[in-house]
Amino acid sequence: xxxxxxxxxxxxxxxxxxxxxxxxxxxxxxxxxxxxxxxxxxxxxxxxxxxxxxxxxxxxxxxxxxxxxxxxxxxxxxxxxxxxxxxxxxxxxxxxxxxxxxxxxxxxxxxxxxxxxxxxxxxxxxxxxxxxxxxxxxxxxxxxxxxxxxxxxxxxxxxxxxxxxxxxxxxxxxxxxxxxxxxxxxxxxxxxxxxxxxxxxxxxxxxxxxxxxxxxxxxxxxxxxxxxxxxxxxxxxxxxxxxxxxxxxxxxxxxxxxxxxxxxxxxxxxxxxxxxxxxxxxxxxxxxxxxxxxxxxxxxxxxxxxxxxxxxxxxxxxxxxxxxxxxxxxxxxxxxxxxxxxxxxxxxxxxxxxxxxxxxxxxxxxxxxxxxxxxxxxxxxxxxxxxxxxxxxxxxxxxxxxxxxxxxxxxxxxxxxxxxxxxxxxxxxxxxxxxxxxxxxxxxxxxxxxxxxxxxxxxxxxxxxxx
Amino acid sequence: xxxxxxxxxxxxxxxxxxxxxxxxxxxxxxxxxxxxxxxxxxxxxxxxxxxxxxxxxxxxxxxxxxxxxxxxxxxxxxxxxxxxxxxxxxxxxxxxxxxxxxxxxxxxxxxxxxxxxxxxxxxxxxxxxxxxxxxxxxxxxxxxxxxxxxxx
Numbered sequence: 221x222x223x224x225x226x227x228x229x230x231x232x233x234x235x236x237x238x239x240x241x242x243x244x245x246x247x248x249x250x251x252x253x254x255x256x257x258x259x260x261x262x263x264x265x266x267x268x269x270x271x272x273x274x275x276x277x278x279x280x281x282x283x284x285x286x287x288x289x290x291x292x293x294x295x296x297x298x299x300x301x302x303x304x305x306x307x308x309x310x311x312x313x314x315x316x317x318x319x320x321x322x323x324x325x326x327x328x329x330x331x332x333x334x335x336x337x338x339x340x341x342x343x344x345x346x347x348x349x350x351x352x353x354x355x356x357x358x359x360x361x362x363x364x365x366x367x368x369x370x371x372x373x374x375x376x377x378x379x380x381x382x383x384x385x386x387x388x389x390x391x392x393x394x395x396x397x398x399x400x401x402x403x404x405x406x407x408x409x410x411x412x413x414x415x416x417x418x419x420x421x422x423x424x425x426x427x428x429x430x431x432x433x434x435x436x437x438x439x440x441x442x443x444x445x446x447x448x449x450x451x452x453x454x455x456x457x458x459x460x461x462x463x464x465x466x467x468x469x470x471x472x473x474x475x476x477x478x479x480x481x482x483x484x485x486x487x488x489x490x491x492x493x494x495x496x497x498x499x500x501x502x503x504x505x506x507x508x509x510x511x512x513x514x515x516x517x518x519x520x521x522x523x524x525x526x527x528x529x530x531x532x533x534x535x536x537x538x539x540x541x542x543x544x545x546x547x548x549x550x551x552x553x554x555x556x557x558x559x560x561x562x563x564x565x566x567x568x569x570x571x572x573x574x575x576x577x578x579x580x581x582x583x584x585x586x587x588x589x590x591x592x593x594x595x596x597x598x599x600x601x602x603x604x605x606x607x608x609x610x611x612x613x614x615x616x617x618x619x620x621x622x623x624x625x626x627x628x629x630x631x632x633x634x635x636x637x638x639x640x641x642x643x644x645x646x647x648x649x650x651x652x653x654x655x656x657x658x659x660x661x662x663x664x665x666x667x668x669x670x671x672x673x674x675x676x677x678x679x680x681x682x683x684x685x686x687x
Numbered sequence: 688x689x690x691x692x693x694x695x696x697x698x699x700x701x702x703x704x705x706x707x708x709x710x711x712x713x714x715x716x717x718x719x720x721x722x723x724x725x726x727x728x729x730x731x732x733x734x735x736x737x738x739x740x741x742x743x744x745x746x747x748x749x750x751x752x753x754x755x756x757x758x759x760x761x762x763x764x765x766x767x768x769x770x771x772x773x774x775x776x777x778x779x780x781x782x783x784x785x786x787x788x789x790x791x792x793x794x795x796x797x798x799x800x801x802x803x804x805x806x807x808x809x810x811x812x813x814x815x816x817x818x819x820x821x822x823x824x825x826x827x828x829x830x831x832x833x834x835x836x837x838x839x
Binding site: 627651 | 716718807816824825827828835838
C-alpha cells in the first residue's frame with residue numbers, strides 16, 4: 221500500500237463537525253504546548269461548570285461519614301465529566317473561551333485521548349506519539365475525515381478474550397430503536413499513555429522485562445505551594461449507539477459524533493471485516509482515575525438518561541434506548557441469542573430489554589439535578605443535560621496494601637454497574653456482580669502480574685507479531 | 688463508633704472475644720458493616736432478655752476500664768452458664784460467618800445446624816483474615832499470592 225494511503229495522520233483534534241484532520245505529516249503537538257493564548261470567556265459558566273480537570277476529590281468540607289465522602293466523590297465525578305467533555309482546541313486541550321454545551325453539542329477533550337487499539341498494536345510496535353492517530357486499513361478507503369473508530373461490540377474485545385479467557389463474554393447490547401449493536405471504545409489520557417510507552421508495557425517482551433510493581437501515575441490535587449501536580453492516569457470507557465432519526469432517535473439528546481464503526485473479520489460467527497461511517501450517540505461513560513486518595517482508582521459512571529427509563533423532557537411515545545415498556549414478555553437483562561454478529565440488525569423481539577437492578581440513590585439524583593440544571597442554563601438545547609451520574613465507587617480503606625489480603629480497600633458502594641457496559645452482571649452477589657474495583661483487582665499483565673486495576677495491559681502482543 | 692448503644696457494646700464485646708480491634712470489626716467508614724448484620728442475627732436468635740444481659744454486663748465491664756478486659760469478659764460472661772454459650776456462638780459467628788443453632792448439644796463438635804449469616808458475611812469471616820487465606824469462591828489476593836511467605 222502506498223505510504224500516503226496509510227493515513228498515519230497528525231490529527232489536529234479539531235471539532236468533529238468541522239475539518240477533523242487538518243494536516244498529515246505535520247509536527248506533533250503535545251496537549252497544552254504551543255497553544256495560542258485562550259481568550260477570556262465573556263461570562264463565567266453557571267454553577268461549578270469548569271474546564272479544570274480535578275486531580276483528586278476535594279475534601280475541604282472535612283467529611284466524616286460515608287455519605288459525606290460519597291458526596292465529595294460524586295462531585296469529583298461531575299467535575300471530571302464536565303471537564304472531559306469541555307470543548308476542545310485542536311491540540312486536545314480545553315478551549316477556555318467556550319463553555320460546555322454552549323453550541324448544543326461540542327467536540328470533547330477526552331476524544332483526543334489515545335484509543336486502546338492504537339497503543340497495543342498487532343506487532344507489538346511502539347505506538348505513534350501522543351497526538352498522532354492511525355486508522356485500521358478497512359477504514360482508510362471510507363470517505364471521511366473523522367478520527368474516531370468504534371470497533372468493540374462487547375466490553376472486552378474478542379481478541380482479548382482469546383488470549384486471556386476472561387469470563388466477560390457476557391454479551392452485546394442491542395438498540396431498541398434500530399436493532400443495531402452498541403459499540404464501545406477505551407481511551408487513555410497522556411499520563412497513562414506515557415507510563416505505558418516509557419516502560420514498554422505495550423508489548424509482551426516489555427512487560428516481561430518490567431520487574432517493578434506496576435503503578436500508574438497518581439493524581440495529586442494542586443496546592444498554592446505546589447500548583448503543578450500530576451493529573452494521574454485516566455482511562456475512559458464509552459458506549460455508543462447508532463443514531464437513527466428515521467426510527468425515532470432524537471439527536472439533540474445525545475453527544476453525537478461521526479465515527480468509523482469497524483467490525484474485525486471473524487470465523488465464529490463468519491463475519492467479514494467492514495468499516496462504515498455512522499453517526500453515533502454517547503449512551504454510557506466510565507471514568508477511572510488514579511488519585512492520591514484512591515490508589516484503587518476512583519470509578520465514575522454516567523449514562524444517557526433515556527437508556528432504560530424516560531429521562532426528563534422525553535416526548536411522550538418516544539422509545540427508550542434499551543428497554544421497551546410495551547413488551548411485558550420480553551426477557552429482562554438477557555443477552556441476544558447467538559451468534560453475535562455486530563454487523564447484523566436484529567428484529568424487535570431480539571433486541572435488548574434492560575432494567576437497572578440497583579437504583580440510583582436519592583442523594584446522587586439530587587446532585588444530578590443540580591449539575592443538569594447548570595448545563596441547561598448554558599443552553600436549553602445542551603446535549604449534556606441529558607446525562608446522569610449512576611454513582612462513584614471509591615475505596616473506604618485506601619491505605620490497604622495492594623499486596624495484602626484485602627487490596628481492594630472495601631469499595632463503596634460495594635456494587636456498581638452501568639446498564640450499557642455491565643448490562644448482564646448487575647446485582648449484589650460478591651465476586652459475581654459488577655464492582656469496578658473488585659473486578660479490576662484481578663487484572664494482570666500478559667505474564668500474570670498485577671497490572672494496577674486495568675485490563676488494558678492484557679492486550680499487548682508479541683513484538684514482531686504473533687500471539 | 689455507632690450512636691446505637693447496643694451496637695457499640697456488641698462491637699466492644701466482640702473485640703474482647705475475637706482479639707480484633709473495634710476498628711477492624713466496625714470500621715469508622717464502611718459500606719457494608721457486617722457487625723450490624725451479626726447483631727441483628729444475635730437478636731433474632733436469642734431471647735431479648737439474655738441479649739440485654741450480655742450487652743449490659745459488657746457495658747459495666749467497659750465502664751470500669753479494667754487493665755485486662757478480656758479476663759473480665761472471660762470471668763463474667765464466658766464462664767456464665769447462660770451467657771457463655773451465646774458468647775462462644777458470637778465468636779464462631781465472627782470467625783466463620785455462621786450462626787449455629789444454640790439448641791443443639793453443647794459444646795458444638797461438628798459444623799451442622801448452622802446458617803451462613805449472609806453473602807456479605809461469608810466473604811468477611813475472620814478465620815480467613817487470621818489465616819491469610821480466603822473463603823472458597825472469593826479472593827481479593829492477586830495471582831501467585833501463595834508463593835509469598837505469610838506476614839506477621
